[in-house]
Every structure is written in structure tokens, then in C-alpha cells.
Amino acid sequence: MMEMGDWWRRGKWRIMVMLTMLHIVGILIFTRGFLLTRTELPYYSNCSDVSESPCFTGQSNPYQNQSNSRCWTRPAVDRLVIIVLDALRFDFVAPSTFFKEPKPWMDKLQVLQKLASTKRSARIFKAIADPPTTSLQRLKGLTTGGLPTFIDVGNSFGAPAILEDNLIHQLASNGKRVVMMGDDTWVQLFPHHFKKSYPYPSFNVKDLHTVDNGCIEHLLPSLYEEDWDVLIAHFLGVDHAGHILGVDSVPMIEKLEQYNEILDKVIEVLDNQSGPGGLHENTFLLVMGDHGQTINGDHGGGSAEEVETSVFAMSFKKPPPTMPSEFDTSSCEMDLDQKKTCISSFQQLDFAATVSALLGVPFPFGSIGRVSPELYTLGAGTWNLENNIEGNCPNQKEEEWMQNYCNVLCINSWQVKRYIDIYSASSVIGFSSEDLLHISDMYAQAEENWSCSSESLLLFKDESCYSSLPLKRKIDAYFKFLLNVAELARSKWTEFDLKMMGIGFVIILISLPIYFLAMMTKSVNGFSSLLFGDSEIFVKLVFALFMVVIRACSFLSNSYILEEGKVASFLLATTAMFKLRNSIKREKMLVEAIVFLLLITILRFTIEVGLSKQAATSLFMSTHSSWLVEIDPGHPVWIYMAEIIPILALIFLAYLLYIIMARSSCHSIWKYVVLGTILCYILIAVHWASESDVLSSMLMLQGIGRNFIPRIIYAVGLGQLLLLAFSPLFHKDRDLESKMHLLIKTLAMLSSCSSTIIVLSGKQGPLVALVTITGGDFFYLYILVLLT
């Protein structure tokens, strides 16, 4: 092995610095294109914000003498029933005449199709979701009105609860009572917002009926109660049936037929109660999917089948709404009963804004959707004409509607503009300035100098009484602005920048031949003779190379990526067996090799326990599920244990590190690094203790900011890595025993990364931390044995 001082003197450090720079530049450029980042702003909308908007600046505000209190928009519906059918494809709902050929899974939701074709108050929409089309991201997107990306840089270190402003938060803050039943993802995303919740565990994909039956049990009785304003029911059967057996299968069709029956009953109840004075006099029903699925039942990507889902909207208000035909973008076909069905299109991005407008709550701060005209009309179509405008104009109703809609769009645009402005001001990676200028221009154009109120409109009234043209122009200008913002957001947050990714990749590839050159030059001849002289090391090198190549090739297949945990543990166990064989050969470290193998096996089992939807189908769960069910997760003992165990494990690990450092005799730099890690572990333990409700009150740890400790840990981690990278500068002339030196260095490197990883796993991963610690434990023991 080369002397560090020698290496330093010969100036080879220049190569290392250059390679490091190359790597950093390449990685930075690649991640610019690949890791779409979006900053979550911590602001919330309030009812009172609307006074800052340029809307309603007319003197006689036509809505001022309303008895019901108004927020941003006049509430059009009193109660809302949202039924989410997870992974609802568009062709489950739309009549089969809209497609090239009928398939066995089409036309099963007959009740929706019949209503959409016969009633004016019901409509089917083709909803387009934004990728990634997974339930969690879609629910987040639906409720915040934004575009969740890979990295939503926010305050939620690992916990799924949504901290951004969202629809459910606005509902809860503005006095609307929300009840939820079904998929427990909702309770994870919105832990404190529901008045009543009936969550059911959603991770077991093989279970088709638990969540659905639980939903059904609570859905119909809740419809007869009056203690809620918004009801959310999330069914999982279709999603699970798709994952297990695909779309073209008997259980899928059975599920769809089951849903048809349930929806029939629900609509019957709502209809019966929708008379004057009834519970559901002014209720709006939404049956929707959060995303679609492919024929195999997969979803997550951006293909047409996964992105196209459906929304069925029905208003129970009487009389049924009317809508001006200018905004009707539907396509119509005759369905199987020879009735005309029209299907409009809808963007899921617009969901939060539209529903907020219908219910009369402020739009979520980060929402960039627009209030969809068709969906909004369905809910708000007919207005009691409180404001009698003189005149016998036949288009009066239409004009009223357009005026109201124009106002809604005014508020919508103002809210979106406000968000874009604040985002660009506060985010490091904002929009480009020419895009911003373009957007501002369009907004200014739409605003012009007059508002939508009827007073200004009097200026445009002419003899023929048809004064809606300027209103229409204004509405179109608003549309243009809002659609452009959505397009800009999509290009920034859902599309990869392939050019950047390519450049970064090429830069990193360039570093490869430089490595080879550096290895092959004369001054490193000791290394190459060592490599090719001893056949044993050669075999080990080939084996290691083979493992890496196989692991890399396994990423070429989707299945291996899905089962990445299993592939990784398979390869790890193979390496462990190889190591065992070697230790039998050399008669050294036999016990350690066996312990390593054992630990890996135990690790495999602990990882498989309920960390993901896939894992729940593993044998451990199905053979031990009865054991797990008997444990009541709410029992205080388990809560305490769940909080305390990871903290104790961290403290144990810190202690172990301390022992190792105390025993090793030299290398002060590494000692500092490991000491830093020990400090980090203790800080993480304090952070977790302060985050848990149970412990923080016990130990009086409130008041430490959420971000304070993680930021310290990141800083310390960065410092450790820098110290390690530049350590040769400080160790010029030490005469170091190479093996021990290498081991201590490895230990220092591992420990500098580990604290960051543990803090990022967050509260969701106390188990991950345990697994990491168990895995790292063996390595520490290994070193311990070597040092003693």
C-alpha cells in the first residue's frame, strides 16, 4: 500500500480533486433534470384574504346583503358526498359505445350511465390525473390542487401528513364537519381533520373485501345522519382486484357489480331525502377515481390508461341546473339504450379549486387549478334570483351565471397569481423570469380595468340586451391565464429535463476512463501486481464485480425493481456464503461469518414485516397475520414501546461507537468524525422524543423547532464528509498500519452517512432504524474483534 505522504507529495491529489469535481458537477446537473423539486410553502388561505383581491371592488356589492356569511365564493352546495373508487378506469364508467370495442368489464356501473343519460343534473366526466399515479400522491394532488413531485421539499421529514394548505384543512378550519371511511391513507395524510373517521388498513393487496365492507357498513347509515357536511368514502376493491388478477378477471367484474348496487342504494337514499326541508336538499354527489390502471392492474406511471379516470357528478338540488353552451366541451355518443350521453373532460388539478368554490371555503394556498365551468355549473347552476335586474332580457339567467362565474374566476386567478408570486420569491428553484413575465402579462390582460360586477356591466349594455360578450371575453382571458399557469407548472414539476440528465450522465461517464488511466500508470504498479499476482484476490475481485454487474442488470426489469428488497438480500446472502466458504478455507473468523449469515436472515424477516403494500403479501404476514391481529395497536404499552425502542437502540449504538473509539489508539481525525456521529445519534434521539406526544410532555421537550435538530445533523454530516475527504492533508507523515487504518476509515465513513439516513427515515422508520442498527451492528462487532 502506498504511503499517504508519498501520494501527497507526488501531486496525485490533483487527480482525486479533479475526479471529485467531475462527479459533483455531473451529479448536480443530472439531478437538476431528474429530481423534480417543488417547495411546499407554509402559508394558508383565509376567508379574509379576499379583501386583498381586485374582485368585488364595485360599490354596490350585489352579494353584500346576503344573510348567509360569505367567504371567497358564495356556497352553492351545503353537503358533499365524495365516493372515491381507487383505480377506477375511465372505461369502467363511460358507456362502451365511446370505445372501439366493448370489453367484459365495461358497462358494469349501469346506474351511473343511466343517470348521466337521462338527467340533466348528472354528468360523467373524463378526469385526467397527473403522474405519479399512486394513491398517496393523487390524494395529495386532489386535496392541495397542486402537482406533487418526487421531492416535495417541506417540513415533513418522513411523515406522510400533509402540511401544505389543502382542501380538508380549509374545510375543517371553516366549520365544515368532515367524516371519512375506508382507506386509512386519509387518516395518515390528515391526522386531525376528521370529525369522525372509520379507517381500515389498506396495505394487504390480497384482501379485496375488508375495506369495502367496512365502508359499506358505515356509508348508508351516515347518509341518514345530519352531523356532517362532507362525507368521504374510499373503496379499495377495484385497485386490489386489479393488482392481483388484472382488469379482465371475474373478481374485478364482481366488484364492479357490487359497487353498482351500493351506488344505486346511495343515490336512492339521497334522492328520497332531497325534497324541500330534507336532509339532502342541497347535496352534491361525486363518484370518482383517484387514478386509472393498466390492463395488468398496475399504476404509477403516465400512460393513458393510468392517467384517465372518471368523475361522476350529480346534484340533488331541484330544479336541475342549466349551463351556457359556450362552455360545454363535451363529446356525445349514443349509449346502448339509444340515449345520448355526453362526457365532458376535467383535470384533477382543478378538483380542489372547484370543490372549494362550491362549498364556499377559501381555495388552498398552493392550488393552481381553475374552477371547472361544467362541474361548477352542475353544483351551482341555478341561482335564486335575489338580485332583480330590471328588464325582460331573455338571457338573464345566463348572464347571471356568467357574472357569477366571472367573479369566481377572478378570485381564482388572483389566488393563483398570488401563489406564483410568493413561490418565485421564496423558492430557490423558481420559474424562469421570462415565464413569469409572460404570466403577469396574461393576468394583467385578464384583469383589465373592470370587474365582473353588474354595475360595470351596465356600461356595456346595449339595446339588444345581449351584454354577455364582454363577460365572455373576460372569462376567456382568465381561462388563458389559468391554463398557461397549469402548463408551466406541469412542465416544471412533472416532466423530466432530459437534456440535463443526458449531460450529467455523460460527464460522469467521462470520469471512467480517467479512473482507468490513473490505475494503470506506473506509479501504481504495486497495486496492479498485487491484483493479478495473487489468484485468490483475483477471484474475489471477479466475484465482487459479478455481484455489482448482476445487481445493475437487475434494474433492467420491472419485477426486479419491485422486488428490490428480495434481490438485495439474495445477493447479500450469496456474498455472506462466499465469505463463510472463505473463512472455512482460512480457518479464521468462522463464528463471525455464521453470525453474519444469521443476522442477514433475521434482517430479511424484519424487513418483510409490513413496510409496504408489497411486503404485506409475503409469507410472514399471511402465516403470522393471526398473531398480529390480536395485538391491539392502540394499546398504550405498544405506543410507549414503539416510541422508546428506537431511541434506546440509538443510544446503544452510540455507546458501541464510543467503546470502539476508546479502544483504538490513534487517528484523532477519525475519532472526531465518530464522535460527531455519536453526538448526532443523541440529537436524533432528542428530536424523536420531542416529536412524540407521549415523551415530550414527560421530558418537557417542547419548543424545539421541527427543523432545528435535522439541520444541525445535516451540517454535522456534511462537516464529517468534508473532513474525511480532506483528511490526507492532515496525515502526511503518519506511519499507519494499513489494515487498521482502512477499517477505521470505513467506520468513520459509514457513521457519517448513517445519522443523515436515520433522520430522513423519520418517524415512519423506527423499524428501518432498527434494521439499520442491526445491520451495522455486525460490522461494528467485526471491527471490534479485529481491534482487540
Added chain:
Amino acid sequence: MVKASTTENPSQSVSPMQTFFIHLICGVGLAVGLWVAHNFYSISLISNPSRTLRLIWVTMCPLVILFYSCFRKNPEKCSYLKAVIRGVLALPIGALVNALGAIALGAPVGIQYFPKTVNWSLLMSLFTFVPAASVFGSSWEDWRRIFAHTKPNASVDYMICLPAHGAVIGAWFGAWPMPLDWERPWQEWPICVSYGAMAGYLITMVLSFVLVLPRGRQQHPKAD
């Protein structure tokens, strides 16, 4: 059976003919097991893996133990019967080692997999540990040489070392199709792994015969 040779221990030299013969017997035993399963019981490895595997190892077991015991290392010290008993004892122990290895690599654990895993590991034990136990017994040195160093010296070492490694490596590769989403029945445990192991076993038997051949040729002129 015992040939004088200047380069090898007399009791360990094995002619290519013998190697060929024993490998043929083992291969035929494997084929017979599969054939019996197919024709007499109408099951195959895919439809009923545990029974098929049991049939295979039951068919092969006497063949392997009895024939390999002929090549035992010290025919003076240990009798034929002792070698056979060694082989029989090694069967369950080897099965345990193989089962643990498979579980470490990711084989599913559970009551419904128990018969499959047991039969599979007994078959693997027959491929890997039983021949070595019959021939070498408890001589740790020889075991280490064969399995850890992988340095077969004599022909009999080739006969033991190569098929064992072949079966294990074949099984390792046979595990790769399991996570794929082709929805084929043979992707279950332990079907494709068994196919891989059997394929590896057969191929390395051929290989070991090929490698023993030049040694046999070497000995002929000397003996004459």
C-alpha cells in the same frame, strides 16, 4: 477397482469408465424418478412438487449411496456398510444445511412450504453432501479441500466436487425467474430452483467425466 498409480493414492484412483458409469447411474436414477412420477402417479414437478421431489430422491438415494460408497477413501479401515451408514446419516444433516442456506437466500418460510422445502433440501443433500460423506466420512481435511478450496486432486474428487458445485450454482441461477411477473406456475418455490439444480447437476456430471478422461489416459501407459 483399485489400480496402482504412481501419482495417486491407490485407493483413490478411479478410471474414467467408472466415473462414466456412476454418473450414468445417477443421471438415470434422476430420469427414472421423473418418469415414474409422470407415468405411475401422473404428477410432475409443476403440479405436485413435493411428491415428485420425494420420488426423485427416494429413487436416487440407494443408487447414490451404494455406488459412491464403493469409492470410499480407506477401504481397509472402514467397511462398506460403514460408508453406507455414513451416507445415510449425511442425508438429513445435509438437508438441514441446504434448507438453512435456502432460507437465508430468500426461500419462503411457513407451514404450507414445509413439505416442499424438506423434499427439496433432501434432494439437494443427495446431490451435494451424501457423495462426499460416503467417500470421505468425517475427514474434515478432505471436506475442506473439496468444498472450501475447490481443489479436486484425484478423479474421485472430481466426481464429488463438480456435481455438488454444479447443483448449487444451478439452483442459484434457478432462483432468478422467481420474482418475474410472468404468472407461470413453475415460478413458485421450489420448482424452478429444482430445475436449475438438476440441470446444473447433469451438466457438471458430464464436465467431471470430461475432466477425468485425460487422467485416465495418463494412467494407462504407466500401468502397462
